[in-house]
Amino acid sequence: MRWMTAAGRGLLVLAVLVAGYAGVGPRQAEPGGRGPMTLVTAGDLTQYLGPLLADWNARHPREKVTLVELPDSADETRSQMITELRSGRGRYDILNIDVAWTPEFAAAGWIAPLDRSRFPLDSFLQPVLDTATFDSRLYAVPYVTNAGLLYYRKDVLEKAGERPPRTWEELARQARTLAPEYGLEGYAGQFLPYEGLTANVTEAVRSAGGRLLGDEGARVTVDGDARQALAFLSRGVREGWIPPEALRFKEEESREAFQQGRYLFLRNWPYVYAMAGGEDSRVAGDFGAVRLPGPEGPGTSVLGGSNLAVNADSRHRESANRLIAYLTSERVQRRVLTEGALPPVRADLYRDPELVRDHPYLPTLRRSIMAAEPRPKSPRYDQVSLAVQAVAHDVLAQRQTPGQAVARLERELTAIARRD
Numbered sequence: 001m002r003w004m005t006a007a008g009r010g011l012l013v014l015a016v017l018v019a020g021y022a023g024v025g026p027r028q029a030e031p032g033g034r035g036p037m038t039l040v041t042a043g044d045l046t047q048y049l050g051p052l053l054a055d056w057n058a059r060h061p062r063e064k065v066t067l068v069e070l071p072d073s074a075d076e077t078r079s080q081m082i083t084e085l086r087s088g089r090g091r092y093d094i095l096n097i098d099v100a101w102t103p104e105f106a107a108a109g110w111i112a113p114l115d116r117s118r119f120p121l122d123s124f125l126q127p128v129l130d131t132a133t134f135d136s137r138l139y140a141v142p143y144v145t146n147a148g149l150l151y152y153r154k155d156v157l158e159k160a161g162e163r164p165p166r167t168w169e170e171l172a173r174q175a176r177t178l179a180p181e182y183g184l185e186g187y188a189g190q191f192l193p194y195e196g197l198t199a200n201v202t203e204a205v206r207s208a209g210g211r212l213l214g215d216e217g218a219r220v221t222v223d224g225d226a227r228q229a230l231a232f233l234s235r236g237v238r239e240g241w242i243p244p245e246a247l248r249f250k251e252e253e254s255r256e257a258f259q260q261g262r263y264l265f266l267r268n269w270p271y272v273y274a275m276a277g278g279e280d281s282r283v284a285g286d287f288g289a290v291r292l293p294g295p296e297g298p299g300t301s302v303l304g305g306s307n308l309a310v311n312a313d314s315r316h317r318e319s320a321n322r323l324i325a326y327l328t329s330e331r332v333q334r335r336v337l338t339e340g341a342l343p344p345v346r347a348d349l350y351r352d353p354e355l356v357r358d359h360p361y362l363p364t365l366r367r368s369i370m371a372a373e374p375r376p377k378s379p380r381y382d383q384v385s386l387a388v389q390a391v392a393h394d395v396l397a398q399r400q401t402p403g404q405a406v407a408r409l410e411r412e413l414t415a416i417a418r419r420d
Contacts, residue, residue, distance in 0.1 A: 035316040037065045037323060040081065041096035041306075043072035048340035056326055063319040065094075074098060074195065078382075085110040090313035093320045096143065096306050099131035100195075100375045100385070103216060106134040107379035111309040114138045118321050119328060124345045125366070131374045132307050134216065139309060141324050142345040144336060146304030147368040148203055148292055149361070151258060151266040151276065155286040156182050164290045168207075168232050171265065171293050175241035179264040186241030188254045189267040191233075191396055193389040196250050198375065199302050200267065201392045203292060204229035206373050207299030212388065212413065217378025220417055222410040228295065230395045230402040237396050247396055259283060267292060269304060273361045274341050289361050291368050301372040305343070343369075380416055387412040 041049065050067060057064045070077040078101065084091055085105070097105060105111045119141050121129060128142040150171075152164050160178050165171040175186030190196025205212060210225025236242035249257070251268060255275060258266040261282035266272070270289075277284050292299040308327060310320045326332060333344040337355065343365060349355055350366040378384045391409045394400045400408070 033315055033317045034063060034319045034322075036063065037093040037314075037316050037319050038068055038091060039065050039094040039096065039323070040068040040070060040084075040092040042074060042077040043069050046340045046342075048335065048342075051339070052327065052332055052335060056323065060319075060322075063316075063322065065323055068092065082110075085311065085313075088313050090311055090315060092311050093314040093316055094323060095309045095311060097140065097309055099128075099142075099145075099303055099305050099307055100381050102132055102140050102307055102309070103134040103377045104379050104381050105309060106137075106139040110312055111139050112312045112314075112317060114141065114310065114321070119325055123330070123347060124328075125347045125350075125369050127369060127372055127374075128303060128305065128345050131303055131305070134377070134379075140307035141309075141328055142305065143308045143324075143327060144305045144340075144342045145345050145369055146269050146343055147365060147372045148199065148267055148301040148304075149270060149273075149289040149364065149368060150292050151268060151272060151287055151289050153182075153184070153264050153283065153286060154288040156184070156264060164288065165265075165293045166290075166297055167293050168295050168299075172232075172236065172239070172241060175236070175265055176239055179241065182264070184264045185243045185246075185257075185262055187236060187265040187267075188242070188246040188249055188257055188263050190250055190254060191242070191247045191393075192250050193393040194250060195385055195389075197392055198385045198388045199304070201229065201233070201388055202302045202373075202375055203267075203300060204232060206302070207292065207294035208232075209295075211373075211376070212409075213376040213378055213384065213417070217376065217380065217384070218417060220410055220413045222406055222413060224406075226409065227402045227406045230392065230405055232295075233392070234395050234398065234402055237398065242396075247393070258287075270343050270361060270365050271341060273359075289364055291364065291371070298371070301368050302375050303369070303372045305345075378416070380419065383416045384413060387416065 053065050053067055070080050081095060116138050124142055125145060128145045132138060132140040132142050157164060162174060165174055179186040189200045205226045208225040208228045210223055211221050214221045254266055255268055255272050257263055259276045259281045273289060276287055292301055308324045310317055314320055330346055333346040334349060336342050337344050350362045356362050376384055391405045395402055395405045
């Protein structure tokens with residue numbers, strides 16, 4: 001996520017913070033509990049959330065909400081949230097969490113199960129609902145979604161008489177041959193060892209038809225599809241159309257490189273569209289965005305974004321549920337897009353003519369979201385992500401072959417799945 005990125009921005013955290021899960025089950029929500037609340041989130045970079053909450057406070061003087069902004073870095077946000085949740089003090093009532101954290105927080109008993117009938121779930125883009133469930137129960141409500149897009153230099157492809165790539169082979173050919181003809185690098189994603197690399201690798205694996213985990217983390221499913229995905233990325237580095245500097249990119253570094261006019265292709269989140277079209281962008285008016293390519297056609301993105309959850313130790317759960325319903329209402333979700341530049345979870349907004357006019361990437365983004373998949377679900381997601389990052393980076397750095405990496409990843413994920 002963007003200001004907890006999903007889509008999206010690094011989920012590394014000290015191992016001590018994830019100890020102590022054994023024997024902790026979900027706490028049951030209790031009725032009642034209205035009063036003032038605290039909503040905790042990563043830093044609100046676009047400053048849109050304050051006005052939304054101010055409107056709520058004006059209408060609900062006995063249920064006012066205080067906003068607490070943690071660091072913009074997702075790993076710092078997660079670390080501070082976990083520390084507070086483990087204390088049991090109930091300081092935070094509502095938590096705006098990365099979509100990948102829902103299973104972990106639910107399994108640890110930190111967030112309360114929610115009543116599905118309280119929220120307009122049928123109005124949401126249906127794939128995002130999967131990120132809010134664990135063990136067949138609703139533990140959060142989708143608030144902001146995200147899916148990866150392939151940004152491309154429209155002016156370059158038009159001059160070359162080419163269309164945006166739909167397959168990996170087309171992407172590799174254009175990045176390898178067209179890019180140098182026009183003085184450009186080929187392809188960039190988020191390849192530094194952090195959560196962004198997990199997203200990029202998971203997208204490649206899912207696009208190849210595979211997956212890393214099944215049964216909500218209980219079963220390891222690494223296979224030949226993962227080998228094909230890693231081989232594609234490794235080939236890009238070996239052949240040079242993924243340049244060495246891209247192995248150090250996170251979201252912002254890759255966006256800046258594309259926006260400076262240095263790359264033909266970029267995988268990134270939707271927030272890039274508005275920034276690359278800004279007055280200070282060298283590619284304004286000269287780029288487009290399509291779905292990510294796959295081996296034989298359009299590929300599969302992972303879902304980014306954030307979910308709203310209720311602290312199991314909150315004394316004001318009823319008010320927390322009411323606030324979540326407000327933040328996911330149609331009127332507020334429209335403002336999430338127009339004022340926060342963040343992709344909403346309400347399906348109808350992606351077909352609104354006025355919004356599509358002002359945000360022309362919405363139809364493409366909707367198609368990407370509808371075909372997207374959650375990142376691997378696991379109560380120990382942080383450990384899963386660290387394993388994926390380490391293995392994938394060794395492949396990109398040419399220290400391991402894709403075959404060796406798949407065997408290693410299977411061993412490491414199996415060890416994680418078997419831990420009590």
